[in-house]
Amino acid sequence: xxxxxxxxxxxxxxxxxxxxxxxxxxxxxxxxxxxxxxxxxxxxxxxxxxxxxxxxxxxxxxxxxxxxxxxxxxxxxxxxxxxxxxxxxxxxxxxxxxxxxxxxxxxxxxxxxxxxxxxxxxxxxxxxxxxxxxxxxxxxxxxxxxxxxxxxxxxxxxxxxxxxxxxxxxxxxxxxxxxxxxxxxxxxxxxxxxxxxxxxxxxxxxxxxxxxxxxxxxxxxxxxxxxxxxxxxxxxxxxxxxxxxxxxxxxxxxxxxxxxxxxxxxxxxxxxxxxxxxxxxxxxxxxxxxxxxxxxxxxxxxxxxxxxxxxxxxxxxxxxxxxxxxxxxxxxxxxxxxxxxxxxxxxxxxxxxxxxxxxxxxxxxxxxxxxxx
Amino acid sequence: xxxxxxxxxxxxxxxxxxxxxxxxxxxxxxxxxxxxxxxxxxxxxxxxxxxxxxxxxxxxxxxxxxxxxxxxxxxxxxxxxxxxxxxxxxxxxxxxxxxxxxxxxxxxxxxxxxxxxxxxxxxxxxxxxxxxxxxxxxxxxxxxxxxxxxxxxxxxxxxxxxxxxxxxxxxxxxxxxxxxxxxxxxxxxxxxxxxxxxxxxxxxxxxxxxxxxxxxxxxxxxxxxxxxxxxxxxxxxxxxxxxxxxxxxxxxxxxxxxxxxxxxxxxxxxxxxxxxxxxxxxxxxxxxxxxxxxxxxxxxxxxxxxxxxxxxxxxxxxxxxxxx
Numbered sequence: 001x002x003x004x005x006x007x008x009x010x011x012x013x014x015x016x017x018x019x020x021x022x023x024x025x026x027x028x029x030x031x032x033x034x035x036x037x038x039x040x041x042x043x044x045x046x047x048x049x050x051x052x053x054x055x056x057x058x059x060x061x062x063x064x065x066x067x068x069x070x071x072x073x074x075x076x077x078x079x080x081x082x083x084x085x086x087x088x089x090x091x092x093x094x095x096x097x098x099x100x101x102x103x104x105x106x107x108x109x110x111x112x113x114x115x116x117x118x119x120x121x122x123x124x125x126x127x128x129x130x131x132x133x134x135x136x137x138x139x140x141x142x143x144x145x146x147x148x149x150x151x152x153x154x155x156x157x158x159x160x161x162x163x164x165x166x167x168x169x170x171x172x173x174x175x176x177x178x179x180x181x182x183x184x185x186x187x188x189x190x191x192x193x194x195x196x197x198x199x200x201x202x203x204x205x206x207x208x209x210x211x212x213x214x215x216x217x218x219x220x221x222x223x224x225x226x227x228x229x230x231x232x233x234x235x236x237x238x239x240x241x242x243x244x245x246x247x248x249x250x251x252x253x254x255x256x257x258x259x260x261x262x263x264x265x266x267x268x269x270x271x272x273x274x275x276x277x278x279x280x281x282x283x284x285x286x287x288x289x290x291x292x293x294x295x296x297x298x299x300x301x302x303x304x305x306x307x308x309x310x311x312x313x314x315x316x317x318x319x320x321x322x323x324x325x326x327x328x329x330x331x332x333x334x335x336x337x338x339x340x341x342x343x344x345x346x347x348x349x350x351x352x353x354x355x356x357x358x359x360x361x362x363x364x365x366x367x368x369x370x371x372x373x
Numbered sequence: 374x375x376x377x378x379x380x381x382x383x384x385x386x387x388x389x390x391x392x393x394x395x396x397x398x399x400x401x402x403x404x405x406x407x408x409x410x411x412x413x414x415x416x417x418x419x420x421x422x423x424x425x426x427x428x429x430x431x432x433x434x435x436x437x438x439x440x441x442x443x444x445x446x447x448x449x450x451x452x453x454x455x456x457x458x459x460x461x462x463x464x465x466x467x468x469x470x471x472x473x474x475x476x477x478x479x480x481x482x483x484x485x486x487x488x489x490x491x492x493x494x495x496x497x498x499x500x501x502x503x504x505x506x507x508x509x510x511x512x513x514x515x516x517x518x519x520x521x522x523x524x525x526x527x528x529x530x531x532x533x534x535x536x537x538x539x540x541x542x543x544x545x546x547x548x549x550x551x552x553x554x555x556x557x558x559x560x561x562x563x564x565x566x567x568x569x570x571x572x573x574x575x576x577x578x579x580x581x582x583x584x585x586x587x588x589x590x591x592x593x594x595x596x597x598x599x600x601x602x603x604x605x606x607x608x609x610x611x612x613x614x615x616x617x618x619x620x621x622x623x624x625x626x627x628x629x630x631x632x633x634x635x636x637x638x639x640x641x642x643x644x645x646x647x648x649x650x651x652x653x654x655x656x657x658x659x660x661x662x663x664x665x666x667x668x669x670x671x672x673x674x675x676x677x678x679x680x681x682x683x684x685x686x687x688x689x690x691x692x693x694x695x696x697x
Contacts, residue, residue, distance in 0.1 A: 129432075
């Protein structure tokens with residue numbers, strides 16, 4: 001038990017239902033290749049792992065530091081393209097992965113520091129607008145440099161031998177699943193994602209994390225106590241960028257192709273925002289649940305909407321309203337309702353429903369208060 | 374109070390700097406007119422955003438929705454009046470364009486009123502939630518546009534009288550761009566007159582400087598703000614209609630595309646300043662066209678570069694609105 005406490009950095013779920021949900025996600029993802037065999041479900045499971053890391057790193061910014069960045073997918077893309085370009089140029093070797101990973105991390109951190117120092121010293125609202133501008137310029141840049149990035153089509157490359165589907169870990173099958181490189185690849189993604197989420201929990205529960213929360217609650221007071229808020233906010237955005245780049249590298253290693261749509265597009269940014277807000281800002285666990293819920297919705301809600309659309313087939317506007325491609329409409333409505341009525345998202349609702357003990361505990365699950373500057 | 378004219382001088386400075394680089398006078402004039410037209414269209418869209426921020430400290434990330442709605446409504450009206458659009462007479466053409474633009478402004482303005490009540494009002498004074506909620510509003514609005522008008526893009530041909538270009542010697546000036554410049558300047562003149570010469574403008578400017586004081590003097594700043602918000606949304610609709618005719622296609626993503634330029638302009642100008650917004654829009658339009666001609670590869674980054682340079686010079690934007 002104390003081991004678990006240490007692994008979670010003393011930040012326990014503090015709600016029976018939240019704990020059950022988290023255990024379900026962790027176990028479900030761990031057993032996914034055997035419990036839900038098939039290429040599509042394995043792909044969904046790996047994407048959930050990657051997006052949990054991505055959303056959790058965004059939560060460090062949005063939930064803990066109280067700044068909104070629209071450039072988070074840019075760092076995700078930098079990580080993915082770093083590995084992808086290196087694998088394309090140097091062939092499917094682990095050395096290429098290492099080179100691409102380091103290059104991606106360096107570019108992401110330097111860029112995050114530059115943007116932060118430029119825009120965080122004036123007002124946090126500048127940061128939101130400037131990151132949006134920079135990210136859209138970067139997206140166009142990536143599609144305009146076809147020699148390097150493959151343009152709109154992106155890059156297709158060979159993974160290191162151990163991760164290829166043709167690699168056999170052992171002869172035969174285990175529980176009906178072939179033990180090949182895809183399985184190794186999946187567990188690589190899973191283990192690294194798991195470790196990164198624990199690392200983020202460690203960071204937000206450190207003294208550094210407390211300073212971030214102090215800045216979120218009242219930047220003037222934090223400055224008055226003697227913390228350089230610009231420096232802390234910039235460091236937080238650098239850490240978030242680095243973790244996002246790592247998540248991007250994981251995606252590149254999983255899918256063996258990287259293109260602007262899957263890594264850089266504004267749609268992905270909207271997805272991350274929805275994941276963190278619906279899951280619960282400022283909790284890290286919210287990102288875990290939010291990413292799982294959203295990716296499930298993305299992959300399976302469409303089927304449900306298809307049925308509803310069939311039911312309204314005769315009515316002109318309603319049929320369009322429930323068209324499978326309009327799933328984002330419904331999540332957008334859920335997002336707005338969340339910001340108004342459940343600012344602490346799923347996690348906050350679960351925590352407050354599990355009785356007075358939880359809500360009286362020292363660290364309350366309330367979402368971030370608002371910035372006045 | 375001494376007026377600060379330095380930023381205004383940047384506009385001719387950029388133009389004169391580009392002249393020797395472009396080389397030929399004819400293409401320089403064409404590029405300048407194109408730049409001014411683009412800049413003025415962006416100004417029309419951005420003016421409402423910067424005023425609502427200045428007056429009520431509300432930053433509306435959903436502003437792009439009004440632009441898109443304006444473009445779609447105008448496109449629908451113009452497609453419905455197709456015979457007038459195709460007629461070979463400027464007056465008949467205007468008979469289609471003017472109702473289309475008015476409808477766009479009306480619908481966008483009405484939508485702005487609803488958006489203000491339902492989405493913005495509950496989150497006054499809370500920047501983080503404002504950004505989140507208005508972004509959510511943009512997502513929902515973009516999806517609703519697809520529900521109503523379908524997911525495909527709409528092709529929109531310009532009316533006959535606005536196609537083609539005037540030829541002055543060897544200088545070619547597109548007719549539509551000239552019209553965009555005229556409309557943009559009219560909007561700026563109307564805004565400047567309202568703000569500087571009327572009681573209403575006085576109250577708005579006073580509200581930007583010190584809202585509490587205006588309230589203490591007995592004016593309802595809330596009502597003033599709703600009015601500015603609706604007017605700003607209507608202007609965004611006008612800008613969207615103009616942009617749709619300029620691009621000759623209308624898609625649901627139009628709002629998200631243009632809002633990036635609008636944000637850059639608002640940041641360059643200084644959040645809340647209408648004069649800064651005007652100068653910033655012209656600078657963005659001109660540099661985008663000059664650099665697009667001189668070095669197409671760099672053109673994409675030129676706006677960001679311009680923004681970075683101006684923020685290095687004046688970290689709060691060209692005209693800092695001193696408060697908060």
